[in-house]
Amino acid sequence: MKALDISVIISTYNHPDWLEKVFWSYEFQTFKNFEVVIADDGSDEATRLLIDKLKSEVNYPIQHVWHEDNGFQKTIILNKAIVKSKGKYLVFTDGDCIARQDFLKVHAYKRRKGYFLSGGYFKLPMNISSLISKEDIKQQLCFDINWLKANGLKSSFKNNKISARGIKQILLNTFTPTTKSWNGHNSSGYKSDIIETNGFDERMQYGGEDREMGERLFNAGLKVKQIRYYAICLHLNHKRGYVKPEMIEKNKKIRGETKRHKRKRTAFGIVK
Numbered sequence: 437m438k439a440l441d442i443s444v445i446i447s448t449y450n451h452p453d454w455l456e457k458v459f460w461s462y463e464f465q466t467f468k469n470f471e472v473v474i475a476d477d478g479s480d481e482a483t484r485l486l487i488d489k490l491k492s493e494v495n496y497p498i499q500h501v502w503h504e505d506n507g508f509q510k511t512i513i514l515n516k517a518i519v520k521s522k523g524k525y526l527v528f529t530d531g532d533c534i535a536r537q538d539f540l541k542v543h544a545y546k547r548r549k550g551y552f553l554s555g556g557y558f559k560l561p562m563n564i565s566s567l568i569s570k571e572d573i574k575q576q577l578c579f580d581i582n583w584l585k586a587n588g589l590k591s592s593f594k595n596n597k598i599s600a601r602g603i604k605q606i607l608l609n610t611f612t613p614t615t616k617s618w619n620g621h622n623s624s625g626y627k628s629d630i631i632e633t634n635g636f637d638e639r640m641q642y643g644g645e646d647r648e649m650g651e652r653l654f655n656a657g658l659k660v661k662q663i664r665y666y667a668i669c670l671h672l673n674h675k676r677g678y679v680k681p682e683m684i685e686k687n688k689k690i691r692g693e694t695k696r697h698k699r700k701r702t703a704f705g706i707v708k
Contacts (some may be wrong), residue, residue, distance in 0.1 A: 440497075442470040443523030443627075446545040447620065448531030448640060449477040454565070454672045455531040458574045463494045467540035471497040474531070475517035478505025479704055494704075508683065511636035511645050515706045518627070518635050524683055527624040528646070533557055533669040534568070536579050542667040543624045552629070555622030556614065556664040558597045561633045563588055565672040578670060584609045600665050601676055608665040616660040618650025623657075629658060634705030643684035649702075656700040 444462065448455050455474075462472055478504070489501045495550055501517045503509070521592065527543050529535065534560060546553055564587050567580045577583045581599045589595070618625075623646070633652045640648060654660070695697070 438469060439524075440469065440471055440522045441526055442467070442525045442544060443521035444470055444471060444472045444519060444540070445475055445514065445517045445526045445528065446529055446531050447475045447477065448479060448483065448656060449510075449516060450479045450483065451531055451674060452479070452482045454674065455458050456486055457488070457534050457568060457573060457672065458529075458531055459490050460500075460570045461493060461534040461536075461539075462496060462545045464537050464574055464576075465535065465539050465540045468496070468543050470527075470540055471499065471697070472499060473499045473517045473521050473523055475510070475513045476500060476502040477508070477513045478506075478511050479504060489594030493564065506698040507639075508641045510642070511638045511640050515635040515638065518630060519706060520626065524627055525624065526627050526630060528620055528622075529669060530621045530671075532672040532674060533621050534573060534578065534672065536668040536670075537576055539667050539669060542663060546625065546661060546663055546666065547626075547628070548659070551659050552618065552625035552650065553623060553663050553667070554616045554619060554650075554660050555667040555669070556597070556609050556619060557669050558594065560584075560672045561588065562672060565674075568672075569669075572680065579668065596669060597665055605665045611660045612664055614662075614664060616662050617647045618653065621645075622663075622667060623650070623669065625653065625658075628652040629653060629656070630703070631706065632656065634701045634707055637704050639681075639704045640687050640690055641683040642680070643687045644691055645687060648687070648694055651691065651694050652700055652702065655694070
């Protein structure tokens with residue numbers, strides 16, 4: 437039996453309608469040797485029922501890693517998912533991000549020892565987020581800029597993320613002013629490197645908690661490759677009721693300490 441290559445770690449919390457669309461986007465990937473690990477930060481029964489149903493409908497294995505709802509504890513559940521993952525290479529994304537059919541192929545092809553990959557997402561308005569069906573994902577219509585515009589998407593430079601091909605993709609990835617960082621909605625790295633940094637700092641809540649781990653990977657000597665215009669995922673619109681200013685301030689302080697002390701490993705991660 438062929439060894440499992442990639443584990444896709446998807447964080448979620450009480451968005452089963454969006455999560456179902458995300459699941460279907462992985463059913464139609466051209467790269468097939470992967471599992472999905474759901475890092476569930478305390479969702480209710482609706483999410484569990486959805487996952488149990490889809491396990492028999494999709495052609496890839498699913499692990500559902502869950503803990504009780506005790507506020508925003510995404511870093512804790514992500515670390516639990518990392519431990520449970522079976523792949524040697526980990527792709528991280530969110531339960532509101534629909535992956536284009538070549539998403540995993542890009543992550544698999546672009547990976548290199550000594551590097552992690554940094555991608556982005558393409559934000560959709562609520563009306564298009566709600567409109568997208570399983571068939572739209574299967575036919576990849578939701579990644580067609582003309583289909584998106586026909587359904588109300590406004591013109592913007594950011595639309596290049598969807599439409600850019602060939603030399604334009606290369607140029608945009610090379611010269612984008614966006615910081616090369618670990619973005620929880622679209623980044624990947626070798627499991628061994630992530631374990632070496634001790635995973636996510638579990639003191640952190642919303643606001644840069646993913647980037648802090650990336651900063652430790654930098655401190656450990658890893659480099660980063662930009663794949664913003666290669667690995668495409670669509671971000672479905674939703675409210676963020678869990679965002680609190682005190683969370684962001686606390687996280688800024690921890691990130692400052694990581695930078696100042698050039699920390700390669702957190703004492704508050706997978707291994708305590």
